[in-house]
Amino acid sequence: MAAKTPKGKTPSFTPAVYRRIIEGFIGNRESMLRELARVGFKRVEILNRAAFLGLNEDFIKRCTDVETLSVRRCLRCDGEFLSLGPQNRLCRRCNARD
Numbered sequence: 001m002a003a004k005t006p007k008g009k010t011p012s013f014t015p016a017v018y019r020r021i022i023e024g025f026i027g028n029r030e031s032m033l034r035e036l037a038r039v040g041f042k043r044v045e046i047l048n049r050a051a052f053l054g055l056n057e058d059f060i061k062r063c064t065d066v067e068t069l070s071v072r073r074c075l076r077c078d079g080e081f082l083s084l085g086p087q088n089r090l091c092r093r094c095n096a097r098d
């Protein structure tokens with residue numbers, strides 16, 4: 001099968017994948033992990049990426065509107081970060097520098 005990801009290689013994290021991860025943290029994390037594992041993501045890589053972005057239960061609990069949550073690129077450093085909404089365009093590190 002040509003479309004299948006080669007063994008040992010992780011597919012890239014696209015906005016759709018990030019959306020699925022966020023939904024998994026809001027709802028059923030286990031089914032999200034299983035679903036992404038089927039398309040080639042390793043569980044530990046998903047969890048590491050989530051941790052890197054600061055995505056965890058605490059964050060979700062403090063978040064007032066999970067619908068607007070998404071992974072965006074920081075306007076200042078171009079790094080990926082967990083954005084609370086369209087008005088939130090700087091990552092935590094760059095925000096803290098102001």
Ligand SMILES: [Zn+2]
Nearest residue numbers: 074077091094
């Ligand atoms: Zn930044």
